[in-house]
Amino acid sequence: MIHKRWFQAIVVGILVSLLIYMIHLIGFFFQPIFTYIGAIAVPLIGGGILFYISRPVLHFLERNKIHRLLAILTIFVLYIFIGFLITQFIAPVAQQQFSKLIDNFPIMVNMFTDSINYWQQNQDIIPSQFDSTINSVVDNLQSYLQNASKILINFISQLIGFVFALVLVPFFLFFMLKDGEKFVPFVKQFLGRRVGDSFERLAGSIDHTLNAFILGQVTVSIVVGLILLVGYLIIGLPYSLTLALFAMLMNVIPFIGPFLAVLPAMLVGLFQDPMMAVYVVIIMLVAQQIEGNFVSPNVMGKALSIHPLTIITIILAAGSLAGFIGLLFAIPAYAVIKAIVSHLYHEWLAYRSPSESE
Numbered sequence: 001m002i003h004k005r006w007f008q009a010i011v012v013g014i015l016v017s018l019l020i021y022m023i024h025l026i027g028f029f030f031q032p033i034f035t036y037i038g039a040i041a042v043p044l045i046g047g048g049i050l051f052y053i054s055r056p057v058l059h060f061l062e063r064n065k066i067h068r069l070l071a072i073l074t075i076f077v078l079y080i081f082i083g084f085l086i087t088q089f090i091a092p093v094a095q096q097q098f099s100k101l102i103d104n105f106p107i108m109v110n111m112f113t114d115s116i117n118y119w120q121q122n123q124d125i126i127p128s129q130f131d132s133t134i135n136s137v138v139d140n141l142q143s144y145l146q147n148a149s150k151i152l153i154n155f156i157s158q159l160i161g162f163v164f165a166l167v168l169v170p171f172f173l174f175f176m177l178k179d180g181e182k183f184v185p186f187v188k189q190f191l192g193r194r195v196g197d198s199f200e201r202l203a204g205s206i207d208h209t210l211n212a213f214i215l216g217q218v219t220v221s222i223v224v225g226l227i228l229l230v231g232y233l234i235i236g237l238p239y240s241l242t243l244a245l246f247a248m249l250m251n252v253i254p255f256i257g258p259f260l261a262v263l264p265a266m267l268v269g270l271f272q273d274p275m276m277a278v279y280v281v282i283i284m285l286v287a288q289q290i291e292g293n294f295v296s297p298n299v300m301g302k303a304l305s306i307h308p309l310t311i312i313t314i315i316l317a318a319g320s321l322a323g324f325i326g327l328l329f330a331i332p333a334y335a336v337i338k339a340i341v342s343h344l345y346h347e348w349l350a351y352r353s354p355s356e357s358e
Helices: 005-025 027-063 068-121 128-139 141-188 193-235 240-250 257-272 274-299 308-357
Strands: none
Touching: 027 068, 027 141, 027 193, 068 141, 068 240, 141 193, 193 240, 193 257, 193 274, 193 308, 240 257, 257 274
C-alpha cells in the first residue's frame, strides 16, 4: 500500500500539516525574519516590477553596443523624463478634476435623491413593498456613501503609504538591472550538478511567469486606460482623465479589475444623463473586447494558465486579508507558487522514473 500514489499523497499532506503547525508553535522565532521581510518587501517588489518593465529596454540598448551601466543610466533618465511629463501635464489636470468631483459629489447625491423622490410621487404602479424598499435605500443613502467614503480614504491612505515606501526602489532597480543575471549562476555554483540544473530550470520558469504577468498587466492597463480616455472624451463625460486613470489602476487587478474600473464612470454618467451611463458601459465593453482579443493573447498568452474561478477565489481571500495590496499581488504570488509546485512535482516524477524502470 505504501507504493500507492493516493497513500503517498495522504502522507505528504499530513507531513505538510505537521510542518505548518510546528512553524506556528515556534512563530516567535521567525518574527525578526518576518519583520525584515516586511521592511524590504515594498522596495523589493517595486524594484522587481520596474526590473521586468525595464529589462526589454536594457537588452535592446545592449544589442546596440551600449555598455550596461550607460544603458541603465539611460533607463533612469527615461523614467525621470516620464515622471516629469506626468507631474507637469497629467497630474495637475487629474488633481483639478478629482477636486471638482469631490466638491460636486454632495450635489450629485442630492440630485439623485430628488430624482427618486419625484419619481415615487408621480407613479402609482409600483407595489407598496417595493416602494418601502426604495424609501429605505434613500433614507440610508447617506450612510452608504459614508461607508464608501471610508473605503476610498482607506484605499488612498494605503496608496500613500505604498508610495512613501518606494523611496528605496531606484536602488533595488539599479542592482537588479546590473547584477540580476548573476543570481542564478551564483547560487548554482554551491549546488550539485543535478540540483543546480533543477534550480536553473525552476528560476527560468518563475522568471517567465513573472515576466508574462507583469508586462501583460501593465500593457493591458495602459491600453484599456487610453481607450477609455478617448471614449470618455468623445461622449463628453466629465472628469474623463481622472476616471480613465482610476480605470487604468484598477485594471492591474486581474479579472475583477475591469468591473471595478467602470463603476465610478457609470455613476458620474448616470448623474449627468441616464444615456451617458449606457455609453460608458458600451465604451467599457469595446475596450474589453479589444483587450481580450488583441492585447492579452499577444502579450500574456496562456503563461499563467489559471482558471477564472481560481482567480476570483484568490482575489476575494487576498482582499479580505491584505486589502488593496493583497488584490495586486495575490495572483502573481499564486502563479509563482504554482510554478514551484509544478516544477517539484515533475522533478519528483523524473527522480522516480529511473528507479521504477529498474
